[in-house]
Amino acid sequence: MREFRRSRRRAVAGAVAAALAITAGPVGCDAPPGADRGPVKRPKPSPTRVWDRAPGSLAAVGDSITRGFDACSLFADCPEVSWATGTDTAVRSLALRLLGTAAGAPPGPEPPPAGRPGGGAAPPQNPPPAAAPRRAWNHARSGARMADLPAQMTAAADRGPELVTVMVGANDACRDTPAQMTPVAEFTESFTAAMRSLRRTAPKTHVYVSSVPDLKRLWSTGRGNPLGKQIWKLGICASMLGDADDLGPAAQERRALVHDRVVAYNRALRDVCAKDLRCRYDGDAVFDYRFTGEQLSPWDWFHPSRNGQSRLAEIAYRNITAARPPE
Template sequence: MIKKITPVLVAGVLLAPGTAHARTTPAVMAALGDSISAGFNACGWYVACTSRSWSAGDHPSVNSHYLRLLSLAPAIKGHNLNFAVPGSTSADLAGQARQAVRSGAQYVTILIGAQDACMGSERDMTPVSVYRRRIDEALNVLKPSGAQVFVASIPDLKRLWRVGKDNAWARAFWAVGRICQSMLAGPTSTAKKDVARRDAVRERVMAYNDELRQACAAYGPTCRYDGGAVFGYPFTLKLLSPWDYFHPNADGQRALAKVTFDAGFYAAVEP
């Protein structure tokens, strides 16, 4: 039987029994990233649904990081900022980080990189070295603020292909919408070049995730990487939007919220 840990909140500081360090609960949080953190297609047709964001959403169906933190520290109420923008790549992250700093965010979540790999073709993917430089730039913007940073791994795009390739609706949406063609073009093809292309995209995502891990470690103890939790999550078609079979629906956002929060700063003291 797992014993539930009861946190003690003193002047905005969480003291969890048996923990070596107190954690100051944030009064302002911000979500940075792309369409996933913006809640794209989670509640409407091709629109950002920030209320359903796994990070800063306020809809109870998702039980986001914001709502979980709200249960620990009521001072954060209404201070759930979302600077994630659909279509963003790592090139946009530093700008979002500046917005977070200007807004006084004390807790920041980052999920970025799917769009760096989801290009029109394999050769257009962001080089790993460029991706890392951009991540470092964004973290360097955040570091002087003292913000806690949670970094989520990029989802396994090849799993997305695997769970959707035999679904006619998924294939149709991927083709008509030209969605992530580096991975999803010719989804039923077993030609060697297509198999190699999918493997190359997956390897690129894995390389990005390794750079995220290293960059977070370099940031210091106030950065937490999810340890590959999102990449390894066994999502299914039921967790994807029926409007594109690519972005998480509300249930998918809820799953992301849980798997990431469980890997984060406050899991041990969640009520």
């Protein structure tokens, strides 16, 4: 009988200990379901990129390409044929394609099938030439390098544009020798500073960044023209175009250095742009475009001709109005 009572007491004690353990909860382990765990930390959602496919005003910054240099005459700007802000209806600048339509000009035709030369949607029908200039400003300067961009961006921001176009970098690679090319780190710092300059006074302005053209491809295309090669001897982009017919190892290495630097500049443009929620890079569209003799200036066989300016406008219009950014 005594043994039976001891066994019973041990059983009761064990049951009580088990109940206390459950009540107190496990030590050093997760709390049971329903227990108060405190605030739950959730991952922050990624910021949403913002893009306006139909801006109502634009300012252009950059270099001689955006100034229409050598498109109309030798060694002269011709801003009326600029791909960005020009008024020439034969070129159909980005400003005319975007702002002319916004100002009440008839909309353009439907985009053609894939494979259209130059890529992308056909431009709208010619809007009235006066429609764009009232809301388009060209702050580019022939000869400008990336170090000049912060000041241009400040001037552009003062206009309060809904879109700023950027095309700069060729002059950073086009120097007397490859050793004089702008270092990539310096190029990147200047572009970052330019974006900061814009954002100080224009936080909601959208920015479209064009890639630097493939200078080596321009050399390959233009060197077949005897007149063009004579003009090149005057010092146009000597790091790439100098001794145009020299195919020896040293000349090839020099051109390869310039080509690689342009590729690095484009990566910098892409990476800095990617950090800004209202910036869109062209996905190397200008760099990849295969300019022909028809698209090169008849004066220097290096800068874009009227036709080349029109192709640049077409590329920009396609990318700016696209629902998604270029890959």
